[in-house]
Amino acid sequence: MGIEQKLGNMGVVTMRLEDAVNWGRTNSMWPMLFGLACCAIEMMSAQASNYDMSRFGMELMRASPRQSDLMIVAGRVTRKMAPVLRRLYDQMPDPKWVISMGDCASCGGVFNNYAIVPGVDEVVPVDVYVAGCPPRPEALIHGIMTLHEKVRGEKIKDWS
Amino acid sequence: MVEQTEVTLDELRHLVSERALTGETVLLNMGPQHPSTHGVLRLLLELDGETVVNCIPDIGFLHTGIEKNMEAKTYEKAAVMTDRLDYLNTSGNNLVYCLAIEKLVELDVPPRAQAVRVILAELQRIASHLVWLGTHALDLAAMSVFLYCFREREMIMDILEMCGGQRMMSTYFRPGGLWRDVPAEFEDAVRQFLRVFPRRVDEYEALLTHNPLFLERTRHIGVLSKEDALRWGVTGPALRASGVPHDLRKAMPYSGYEQYDFEVPTHTEGDTYVRYLLRVEEMRQSVRIVQQALDKLPYGPVRSNNRKFVPPPRSELGHSMEAVIHHFKLWTEGFSAPAGGVYVAVESPRGELGVYLEGNGSPKPHRVYWRTPSFANLQVLPLIAKGHLVADLVALIGTIDIVLGDTDR
Known part of the structure; x- marks a missing residue:
C-alpha cells in the first residue's frame, strides 16, 4: 500500500511492520486446549464439523500453555481453580490474549456463591468477553474475530 | 486469593x-x-x-456450590441450576429434578409432556454418548471420529434449541410438564434424525469397532469385575459392561418408560472395549425408544393445570382475575412444598442420577442433595488404573465417562 502503487509492479509488497506482524498474529493464533465446564463443550462444537474454527487459522489447540498465545476461559472459575488458571496464564509466552467465554467466566453468571470467582478478570486480564450461558459457537467465533480486530490495531509501542 | x-x-x-x-x-x-x-x-x-x-x-476444581445455591431459590427457579450440573445431560437433570418436585407436592404430568420428556431425554443421551465417543476416540488418537460425532450432535442440538430456545441449557422441563408445547417442526426434525442416525452409527463402528489400533488400546484394559463394580457403587454403562443388567429405566420406570420396548445391552468382560460397544448399542436402543415415543405421541396439554403449582398461560391473564393472582403469587413467592424428603433417580447417560429433595413448608427447598453418577464412578479409577501404562490411563479416564460438573457439583 505504498511505493508499489506509484512505481508499478516490482514484485514486492511494502507495508508497515506493525501490520505485517499483526496480520501474522491474527491468522495463526493458537488457543490453549483448556476447558473448564459447560462452555468447553460449545468450544469443542466451534472446532468441530459444523462451525470449523480452522477457517481462522485456529484448528490447532495446544495442550501446553508454553505453545499457545490465546487462553479461552471456557466455563466457571472456582476458587480452587483460580490459582491454577493464573499459573497457566503466567506460563504462556508473550504476546498473549484472554477471551472470557460465557457468563460465568465474565461475571459469575447464575452462580452467586462461595465457590465461584465472580469474573475471571479478577485473576487474569481479559481482552474480549463473550456473553451467553453457554454462548453459541457463532458467538465464540464472533468473540475471536473481535479479538483479531483488536490485535490488528496494536501498535509497536504496545508490544514490549 | x-x-x-x-x-x-x-x-x-x-x-x-x-x-x-x-x-x-x-x-x-x-x-x-x-x-x-x-x-x-x-x-x-x-x-x-x-x-x-x-x-x-x-477433585473439586469445578465445585460450584449448586446444592447450596438451590436452597436460596424457589423450587421453580432452582431448576435453572440443574442444567449446569452435568452439562452433557441437561434434559436428564431437569427431568430428575422435576420428577422429585412432582413427587414431593403430588403434581400430575400430562401424557404428552411425559412422552416429549422421554424423547428429549433419549436424544440427550445420544448427544452425551456422541461427545463421549468423539473425545474418547480423540484421546486414543483417532481424530476423525470426533468430527463425525459432532456432526450428528448438532442435529440434536438443533432439536433442543427448537423446543427450549437454547442449545444446551434449555430448562425445558418444568415441574408439572414442559415450558411450552413442542413446535410444529419438531416431529419432522426428530424423524429426519431417526432416519439418518442408525447409518451414522454404522459409520462410527466402521471406523473403530474392528480397527486394530483401537482394539490394541482398549481390549483387556481397565477390567472392572462385577464384584468391584457393585462394591464401589458404579452405575450406568460401566456397571452393565461388567455383567449387571441394571438400568433404572427398566428397574424403576419413570415418565412412562415401561410402555416402550427396548433392550438393556449387557456385557461381561468389563474392559474398555466392551464399554465402548455397550454405549454404541445404547445409542441404537435410544433410537428405538424415540421412534416408539414419537409414533404414539399423544395430543393434549403439556403442563398440569393445577394452578397452585403451575402458572396460568399468558392468554388467561387478560380476562381472569384468578389467573392474575396465581401468576403473581407463583412468580413472586413460588409454591410451597410440605415438610419431608423424597429421593428420585433416573438413568442418566453416566448412571444413576438421583436427587434427594427436602421441603420444609416454605417455597424454597430445605436441602437438595445430588447423587451424581460421575462421582461414584470416578472412585474406581485408581482400582482399574493400577498396573497399566500412563498412555492407558488416558483411555481409562475416557471410558468411565466422567463429567467434572457432575462430579464436583
Whole structure:
C-alpha cells in the first residue's frame, strides 16, 4: 500500500511492520486446549464439523500453555481453580490474549456463591468477553474475530 | 486469593507406597489442565517407569456450590441450576429434578409432556454418548471420529434449541410438564434424525469397532469385575459392561418408560472395549425408544393445570382475575412444598442420577442433595488404573465417562 502503487509492479509488497506482524498474529493464533465446564463443550462444537474454527487459522489447540498465545476461559472459575488458571496464564509466552467465554467466566453468571470467582478478570486480564450461558459457537467465533480486530490495531509501542 | 498451596511428600505419606518416599518411584501431577482429563480433574500419579503404581484423583476444581445455591431459590427457579450440573445431560437433570418436585407436592404430568420428556431425554443421551465417543476416540488418537460425532450432535442440538430456545441449557422441563408445547417442526426434525442416525452409527463402528489400533488400546484394559463394580457403587454403562443388567429405566420406570420396548445391552468382560460397544448399542436402543415415543405421541396439554403449582398461560391473564393472582403469587413467592424428603433417580447417560429433595413448608427447598453418577464412578479409577501404562490411563479416564460438573457439583 505504498511505493508499489506509484512505481508499478516490482514484485514486492511494502507495508508497515506493525501490520505485517499483526496480520501474522491474527491468522495463526493458537488457543490453549483448556476447558473448564459447560462452555468447553460449545468450544469443542466451534472446532468441530459444523462451525470449523480452522477457517481462522485456529484448528490447532495446544495442550501446553508454553505453545499457545490465546487462553479461552471456557466455563466457571472456582476458587480452587483460580490459582491454577493464573499459573497457566503466567506460563504462556508473550504476546498473549484472554477471551472470557460465557457468563460465568465474565461475571459469575447464575452462580452467586462461595465457590465461584465472580469474573475471571479478577485473576487474569481479559481482552474480549463473550456473553451467553453457554454462548453459541457463532458467538465464540464472533468473540475471536473481535479479538483479531483488536490485535490488528496494536501498535509497536504496545508490544514490549 | 491467588495462592497455591504446596504439598509436601510427608502429607502424601498415607496415599502413596513406601517406594515413593525413597525416591524409587516418581510422583507425577496430571491435570487439572490436561487435554485428556475431560475437564479439570487432577490426578496424582505414582509411577514406576511408565507403569501406574498409584493413582489419586483430586477433585473439586469445578465445585460450584449448586446444592447450596438451590436452597436460596424457589423450587421453580432452582431448576435453572440443574442444567449446569452435568452439562452433557441437561434434559436428564431437569427431568430428575422435576420428577422429585412432582413427587414431593403430588403434581400430575400430562401424557404428552411425559412422552416429549422421554424423547428429549433419549436424544440427550445420544448427544452425551456422541461427545463421549468423539473425545474418547480423540484421546486414543483417532481424530476423525470426533468430527463425525459432532456432526450428528448438532442435529440434536438443533432439536433442543427448537423446543427450549437454547442449545444446551434449555430448562425445558418444568415441574408439572414442559415450558411450552413442542413446535410444529419438531416431529419432522426428530424423524429426519431417526432416519439418518442408525447409518451414522454404522459409520462410527466402521471406523473403530474392528480397527486394530483401537482394539490394541482398549481390549483387556481397565477390567472392572462385577464384584468391584457393585462394591464401589458404579452405575450406568460401566456397571452393565461388567455383567449387571441394571438400568433404572427398566428397574424403576419413570415418565412412562415401561410402555416402550427396548433392550438393556449387557456385557461381561468389563474392559474398555466392551464399554465402548455397550454405549454404541445404547445409542441404537435410544433410537428405538424415540421412534416408539414419537409414533404414539399423544395430543393434549403439556403442563398440569393445577394452578397452585403451575402458572396460568399468558392468554388467561387478560380476562381472569384468578389467573392474575396465581401468576403473581407463583412468580413472586413460588409454591410451597410440605415438610419431608423424597429421593428420585433416573438413568442418566453416566448412571444413576438421583436427587434427594427436602421441603420444609416454605417455597424454597430445605436441602437438595445430588447423587451424581460421575462421582461414584470416578472412585474406581485408581482400582482399574493400577498396573497399566500412563498412555492407558488416558483411555481409562475416557471410558468411565466422567463429567467434572457432575462430579464436583
